[in-house]
Structure formats: structure tokens, C-alpha cells
Amino acid sequence: MSEVHVSRRARLRDRCAASTAHDGPADAVLVSSPANVRYLTGRAAPGSVLLLGPDGHDTLVSAPGEGPANGAHPADDLRELGVEAPGSPAARGEAGTDGDAAVAAARLAERGGARALAVEEHHLTVARHRALTAAAPSLHLADLGPAVEQQRVVKDEEEISALRVAAEITDQALGELLESILVGRTERHLALELERRLIDHGAEGAAFPTSVATGPNAGLPGHRPTDRRVEEGDFLSVRLGARYRGYRCQIGRTFVIGTAPEAWQIELYDLVFAAQRAAREALEPGTECQEVDRAARQVLTAAGHGTALGESTGHGVGLEIGEDPRLSPGAVGKLDACVPVTVEPGVHLPGRGGVRIDDTLVVRPQADGGPELLTITTKELLAL
Amino acid sequence: MSEVHVSRRARLRDRCAASTAHDGPADAVLVSSPANVRYLTGRAAPGSVLLLGPDGHDTLVSAPGEGPANGAHPADDLRELGVEAPGSPAARGEAGTDGDAAVAAARLAERGGARALAVEEHHLTVARHRALTAAAPSLHLADLGPAVEQQRVVKDEEEISALRVAAEITDQALGELLESILVGRTERHLALELERRLIDHGAEGAAFPTSVATGPNAGLPGHRPTDRRVEEGDFLSVRLGARYRGYRCQIGRTFVIGTAPEAWQIELYDLVFAAQRAAREALEPGTECQEVDRAARQVLTAAGHGTALGESTGHGVGLEIGEDPRLSPGAVGKLDACVPVTVEPGVHLPGRGGVRIDDTLVVRPQADGGPELLTITTKELLAL
Incomplete structure (x- = not known):
């Protein structure tokens, strides 16, 4: 070292x-x-x-x-x-x-x-x-x-390995939570449990404060866990990440609680998923950072949800959770290979809740298979 | 509020x-x-x-x-x-x-x-x-x-109540740890368990990174937990604190692992205990901050351990873990009533280990019973 x-x-x-x-x-x-x-x-x-x-x-x-x-x-x-x-x-x-x-x-x-x-x-x-x-x-x-x-923007393979381990730990912690009973538990309790599981699996700690948002809170970008309990029919959005050897990754997923999602939930989920996929597919060395943001943003704007979107749809990660580059309309500069970034669009409908889907990926040339997805938990809309 | x-x-x-x-x-x-x-x-x-x-x-x-x-x-x-x-x-x-x-x-x-x-x-x-x-x-x-x-130096009773709850949580977390099997477990594992127990008992989180130090590490002021395992005959020193409504307290204790402490361990423990008690007893409205430090320091210096002591023997606590006043040789100013401070002398002998004893107390006039001890876990030398 x-x-x-x-x-x-x-x-x-x-x-x-x-x-x-x-x-x-x-x-x-x-x-x-x-x-x-x-x-x-x-x-x-x-x-x-x-x-x-x-x-x-x-x-x-x-x-x-x-x-x-x-x-x-x-x-x-x-x-x-x-x-x-x-x-x-x-x-x-x-x-x-x-x-x-x-x-x-x-x-x-x-x-x-x-x-x-x-x-x-x-x-x-x-x-x-x-x-x-x-x-x-x-x-x-x-x-x-x-x-x-x-x-620090372009990472070496040792740094990317640390991020890969951080992402594995994060996927494990999230996977275990999904197997447990959720209805009736509070946002705060679920967030604590996720943070414990991160440490159980070898994280030095959480990369940032874990967010768990239920019902009308779901999909709120900076939501801090409250004592609201998970209810049948809720959207449940979680955002967490492990810190490993100092390196921090981020995942965000949204689920529905109960037997089957309602039509509006499926529609909103599919929309955010499409936006997130568009941005992921835009990740390529040489692409303008603002182009990646635009790829996600235009999908949501076309569906009338452009204003529900935050200031950026992703950012670099590494020794800090919010590093350059920034994927936003005002961003300057192009992506390089070996730059790990998040792609994290979301839509929140006041009073109803919303959807966020966050991944951490490493920018790689098409010749090497394109962007490397580090956070591999499924992005299907699961009913839990 | x-x-x-x-x-x-x-x-x-x-x-x-x-x-x-x-x-x-x-x-x-x-x-x-x-x-x-x-x-x-x-x-x-x-x-x-x-x-x-x-x-x-x-x-x-x-x-x-x-x-x-x-x-x-x-x-x-x-x-x-x-x-x-x-x-x-x-x-x-x-x-x-x-x-x-x-x-x-x-x-x-x-x-x-x-x-x-x-x-x-x-x-x-x-x-x-x-x-x-x-x-x-x-x-x-x-x-x-x-x-x-x-x-922020002088606290109101609402702030002191929050500190009191933080101290109760901290005592509970530490008390539970003492009832469990310690030999063979790593410093890192014990520190994580203490932090979990803080949260279990209602803390928002740890007031600062929990320190667990065993054997030759025991008594090191800023020790970060390692993978060293607790062994028979070790000194074990822990330092932890809960954060409650934003307020942070601190406790530090040192134990021996096994049946009976050795003579040098008892001697060193008694010395640090005497120094810590001298400083606690010096806490009174109107006393110079450097006098409190001197009370502890002169006990250790008289025993030939003056150089093993750190830069200060205590500090204010509140919304931050290290606030004014500072109890150190260079400190300026006097104590006021309703100022919560730590008293935390320690001695570390390189290669052998050492002792730290930290309490959080509130300065109160003698008429009100003198300093109020918030962290009430026993300071007897326990053999665990």
C-alpha cells in the first residue's frame, strides 16, 4: 500500500x-x-x-x-x-x-x-x-x-476492489432485511437493523446515515427515519451503504408491502426504473456528466414528473459519499473510465409516497463490457 | 422547547x-x-x-x-x-x-x-x-x-436532564457487557457490541467512537479497537458514551480479566483512582479549571507517573463531546455551577498496559450536595 x-x-x-x-x-x-x-x-x-x-x-x-x-x-x-x-x-x-x-x-x-x-x-x-x-x-x-x-476521481483497481466489497456487504445486509417480517416495525428500527447487519458482514460502519421511508415518506430524498410503522400497501424505500477500508458505496431500493402493488405504484415504479436504466446505460467514458443526468431526467419529465426530481441524479463515491463528478444539469466535464458513480433518480408524490432506485456503478468502456454494476440486489418491484 | x-x-x-x-x-x-x-x-x-x-x-x-x-x-x-x-x-x-x-x-x-x-x-x-x-x-x-x-458552557436543567439520560443509557450498556463472557473476544467486537447496546437502550448513537483496549493497549488515551483478543490477566479499558437528544456523555472504566489482579495492577489502579477522586472532589463553582487538573496531576506526579499523563484530565460535554471548559495545566477561567465536565486521568505503561477512569459530572455548589455524578457504574477494580 x-x-x-x-x-x-x-x-x-x-x-x-x-x-x-x-x-x-x-x-x-x-x-x-x-x-x-x-x-x-x-x-x-x-x-x-x-x-x-x-x-x-x-x-x-x-x-x-x-x-x-x-x-x-x-x-x-x-x-x-x-x-x-x-x-x-x-x-x-x-x-x-x-x-x-x-x-x-x-x-x-x-x-x-x-x-x-x-x-x-x-x-x-x-x-x-x-x-x-x-x-x-x-x-x-x-x-x-x-x-x-x-x-481522487479516477480510482485504481485496489480502490475499486474496496468499493466492490462495500457493495457486497450492502447487498447482504439488505437481502437479509427483505427476508424478515416488516409490517408493524418502525422506520427507525429498520434503519438500526440495517446498520447492524452492515457491521455484522464486515463493514467498518455505515457509509452515511441509513434512510428508511414508509408510506407517504417513501421516495423522499433526505428522509430521516421516524417512528412511523410499516403498513400494508405502503411503498417502502431504503437507502444504505457500507464503508469498507474507508470506501463508501450506496444502494437504494423501493418495495411494496403486502400482496400486490396498486396500479399507480406499478406505473410510478416502472417510470423511475426506466429513468434509472437510461442513466445507467449512458455511463461511458467520454460522456458529458450532464448527459447522464439528462438521460434520466427526460424520461421523468416526459411523464410529467420533472419537477419532482432533485438537483442531481448521481455523484461520485469513494473515500467520501459525495465526491466529484456530479451528475446534474449544471455539471461540467466528462466521465472517465474507472470512475465509480451512483445513479439515483427518484420521484416523490406529496401525501402518497414515491420511488427511488440507487445503484453504484463503475464507468468502464464498452470494450470491457460497459458499466460495472456493484450493487446487485434485484430491481424488480418486490411485494414483501 | x-x-x-x-x-x-x-x-x-x-x-x-x-x-x-x-x-x-x-x-x-x-x-x-x-x-x-x-x-x-x-x-x-x-x-x-x-x-x-x-x-x-x-x-x-x-x-x-x-x-x-x-x-x-x-x-x-x-x-x-x-x-x-x-x-x-x-x-x-x-x-x-x-x-x-x-x-x-x-x-x-x-x-x-x-x-x-x-x-x-x-x-x-x-x-x-x-x-x-x-x-x-x-x-x-x-x-x-x-x-x-x-x-453553551453553563447548561439549563433540560440540557442536564438529557445528559442524565445519556449517562443512564451508557451505564446500562456497560453493565450488560460486564455480565458477558469476555475472554477470547476482540476489542473490535466488544466495541461494536457496546455501541449496539447503547442504541438498544435508546441512544441516538454513540457520542464518540467507542474505545476498547486490552492488555498492553489498555489505558492508551485515543486507542482504536483492534483484532487483539481479551486474554487472562489483561487489563481491559473501555471508554464509551451515549448521545441522547443531541447531548453526549462519557464514561471510562478499567477492569482486570481473570481471577485476581496482580500486585502492580492493583497499585496502578489505586493510584489512578486516587488521582481521579482528587479531581472530582476539586469540582466546585469558582475553582480554577487548572486547579482541578492539578489535583489529579499531582497525585500521579508524586508517584512518578506525571509524564504518562496526557495534555488534559477533563473537558466540558454537551452537544459536542469536547467542549469548554478544558481541565488542563494551561486552562484559563473558573468553573461555574451547572457545567458538566469529564474527569478522566489515566496512566499507560508502554508494553504493560494501563488504567483510565472517566466520569461525567455536573459542577454543583456544596450547598446542593457538591458535584453530581452522572455515570454511576462502580469504580471498584472488578476482576471479570
Whole structure:
């Protein structure tokens, strides 16, 4: 694993050296976003930051109390530095410790002779940025921008393997739930049970808070589970995902409770299914991201449900659940091979409920068989 | 509940009007830290921000996709505003949506005639701060500083009740674990089981990642559970806490596995227990925070274990697990009544293991019986 991280850091250095940084060239780089630090070092160390120093050496600066090196990773050429406990009663928690490690890293960069330090302005707070300026006044602070996030978009096969395992775990957890009695149980109870099953099957945890929505709640995009109980005739929509080795996947399915779905339920389900399939089939290297969104959107719009659709119909996944690319009308850019994305259109009819169908897929060229579906739970409309 | 929030917001307004804001007076306030938004509105709405407008009206601006009002709270005088989906492919997740709601709130403040807007510079990112300036160029952005965090230090009885329930849940979860067979099970497995039991007993979730440490790992402050199995003769240290209505408590206990502890284990346990008791007994309104820390520290230092101690021996708890005050050598300020804090000294001997004992208590005057212990699981050295 460590070679992978060395090479990821080398790519980031090359990019900065080539002055492609957002805000001019920089001879040192400070990475503070936790997912980015993990991507570049393999370490999941809360509050730690990574310094790519002017001398060509990389240093992981740990937050106070975290201590250097957790020993779980083989040594690579990454130096490790623990930060002493601060003398001041700084706020605890992520923000406070982040700041301390970042300040220590800025001092280190200054002592190492750096003139310009690129920082992640989309992650550093205003207060922390000011603390860096105060601690290392000779350093010019530039903006790294989303350079690491962009580097993370295309995944290597090891990352895709982790996502594949995450998807397997997710399918298993969902499959077991479908075999159990659902009527009479609350959304909240079902969501907890799904999260337990994810862990039983080897997940580190849930990739995001599990959503279970019944009856009139079904199909609501950001629904948080309530104490509403599953009833006969309900639509039931669930959205969950496992986190495995840091990688997060997402599945969403909608079912009907009882013997047979009503006509309007079948009609709505078939419509969302058609929209989701259209977007899945549009996934191909070179396709504009907004084209994928449009493929789903036009199916729903033609049926009069365009306004019921959310702002996007999918997004990248990886170390975070919402990564680039974004599949939305305003999205810029094209898909690449080896980019894992969700495809997740849905329609919600106020007062009646609705349907969501979410899959995680990896973009692959047609020559390799087209998009690789990671979440393989059936998309038939099951009556449970 | 809503009256409580109205009055909390009125106090914040008064404070800002009295020019006690960190960076000059401001006629509008933007609160973006999630715990602060929750404290002032009762709403736990990811990415939402609160605007105290220049017209005396308060508005909760929801993140895109969240929609206004979750309906779980009675109406108070809080306006609710949903933000439209952004046209640009902004990063998803907390950061992105936060930014959008904050930008909408800044525009609203500007349209309402505000001249200076106080923002939380310790929470807003540099990029977001710049977006606010661009969106509302006539506004002067001032720094609110940790005004809301300071307001949150002293808790009302409703908040303390929530903490009391969180502590009860935590004691129950820990008590059940102690009745089960432990030898042969992994740290990771035990931690998962504790987290499940927290939820079984009514917690919304864990207050922080549960730590279970065995043998040579026992007593390590930030230990993350590994696949090491519990063995006869081990020290076993656990640290866990429930989240209930947003409020988070913390307990830590250390046990010995097997029939009888060894002499060095008893000696070390008694020492940490004495240090922890000294700090608990020092909790009183008016006492300097650093005095509480010193009470624990001097017991350990006298026994030659001063260097094994971490940077602090306790901290406030509430909507976040690490709040002010901090009980450390550099801490400034005195304790007030109705401030819940942890007292959590520990000693770790490399290669052998160690002891941690953490309690959550509420500072109360002697006339009211002194500090109120919320986490009541026994602190005898149990052999399990």
C-alpha cells in the first residue's frame, strides 16, 4: 500500500511544480482535509495533516493526543511528527486539533525554507488560516484548490476492489432485511437493523446515515427515519451503504408491502426504473456528466414528473459519499473510465409516497463490457 | 422547547448589540457551526445556518435538498428558508451545502439592510468566507468568535436532564457487557457490541467512537479497537458514551480479566483512582479549571507517573463531546455551577498496559450536595 501513497504524493508534487495549483506555484503543500490525508498517506488519523515539504520530504503531522504512527501501516518514506499538547485552552475536537497540527506543519515548512505554501482553502477555517499566517509570517499562503479531490476521481483497481466489497456487504445486509417480517416495525428500527447487519458482514460502519421511508415518506430524498410503522400497501424505500477500508458505496431500493402493488405504484415504479436504466446505460467514458443526468431526467419529465426530481441524479463515491463528478444539469466535464458513480433518480408524490432506485456503478468502456454494476440486489418491484 | 431557543437567540443578540462581539459591533449574525445552530434553534439540520437579521427576525436557512422545517418542532418566531439547488457543480456534503446556505443568508442580511455581519471564523472555511464577500459585497464581515460556544458552557436543567439520560443509557450498556463472557473476544467486537447496546437502550448513537483496549493497549488515551483478543490477566479499558437528544456523555472504566489482579495492577489502579477522586472532589463553582487538573496531576506526579499523563484530565460535554471548559495545566477561567465536565486521568505503561477512569459530572455548589455524578457504574477494580 505504501508505494501507492508515495506515487500519489509524487503526482500531487508534480502537479504543484507544474504551477497548475489554483493560485500560483508553491514549493510546499499542506493537505488538511481528512479524506485527502487518508488518500495520500493511507492513514486515517483524525486531525492529522500532511506536509509536502520544500526539501522533497513528506511529513504526517499528527494532532495532539493522537501521537505519531499507529503501526498498522508499513513504513514508507513518510516522516511522522507528533504535535506537543498546546499550552492554551484551545477548543478540543477536530477543529482545534486540526489547527494545531496545521500550525506545526506551517512552521516546519517555513523552517525548511519554503516561500509559498499551498493550503486547502475549501477546508481550512478562516481562524486557522490566520493562525498559520501568524505562526509562519514569512510564508505566502496560496490556494491548493480541489487538486487532491480531482486526483481522487479516477480510482485504481485496489480502490475499486474496496468499493466492490462495500457493495457486497450492502447487498447482504439488505437481502437479509427483505427476508424478515416488516409490517408493524418502525422506520427507525429498520434503519438500526440495517446498520447492524452492515457491521455484522464486515463493514467498518455505515457509509452515511441509513434512510428508511414508509408510506407517504417513501421516495423522499433526505428522509430521516421516524417512528412511523410499516403498513400494508405502503411503498417502502431504503437507502444504505457500507464503508469498507474507508470506501463508501450506496444502494437504494423501493418495495411494496403486502400482496400486490396498486396500479399507480406499478406505473410510478416502472417510470423511475426506466429513468434509472437510461442513466445507467449512458455511463461511458467520454460522456458529458450532464448527459447522464439528462438521460434520466427526460424520461421523468416526459411523464410529467420533472419537477419532482432533485438537483442531481448521481455523484461520485469513494473515500467520501459525495465526491466529484456530479451528475446534474449544471455539471461540467466528462466521465472517465474507472470512475465509480451512483445513479439515483427518484420521484416523490406529496401525501402518497414515491420511488427511488440507487445503484453504484463503475464507468468502464464498452470494450470491457460497459458499466460495472456493484450493487446487485434485484430491481424488480418486490411485494414483501 | 421553542421558548428556550427564542431566549437563547435573544441573549446572543444582546451580547452582539453590546459590542462584545470578538471583532467590533455587528447588526447581523450568521451562525454556521452545526452544534451552535442546533443550540439556538432546536433543529438538527445538516448544512443549515441561522441568520439573526438586522430587522430583529431570525431565519433558519436550510441547505439544498434539506428543505425547510422537518416538522418535529413547534413553530416559534423562527422563519425558515430553503435554498434552491445550485447551478454549479459545487462539492456535495457538509462543506458544499453549508456554503450555499451561508451565501443565501449573507444575501438575505444584505437585502435586509445589514452593514456588518458577524460570522464564525473558527467554523467558516476560507473559501466560503470569500464566497460570502463575493455574494454580499456591501457587507463588512466581522468575527463572532466563540460567542455561542461560551453561551453553551453553563447548561439549563433540560440540557442536564438529557445528559442524565445519556449517562443512564451508557451505564446500562456497560453493565450488560460486564455480565458477558469476555475472554477470547476482540476489542473490535466488544466495541461494536457496546455501541449496539447503547442504541438498544435508546441512544441516538454513540457520542464518540467507542474505545476498547486490552492488555498492553489498555489505558492508551485515543486507542482504536483492534483484532487483539481479551486474554487472562489483561487489563481491559473501555471508554464509551451515549448521545441522547443531541447531548453526549462519557464514561471510562478499567477492569482486570481473570481471577485476581496482580500486585502492580492493583497499585496502578489505586493510584489512578486516587488521582481521579482528587479531581472530582476539586469540582466546585469558582475553582480554577487548572486547579482541578492539578489535583489529579499531582497525585500521579508524586508517584512518578506525571509524564504518562496526557495534555488534559477533563473537558466540558454537551452537544459536542469536547467542549469548554478544558481541565488542563494551561486552562484559563473558573468553573461555574451547572457545567458538566469529564474527569478522566489515566496512566499507560508502554508494553504493560494501563488504567483510565472517566466520569461525567455536573459542577454543583456544596450547598446542593457538591458535584453530581452522572455515570454511576462502580469504580471498584472488578476482576471479570
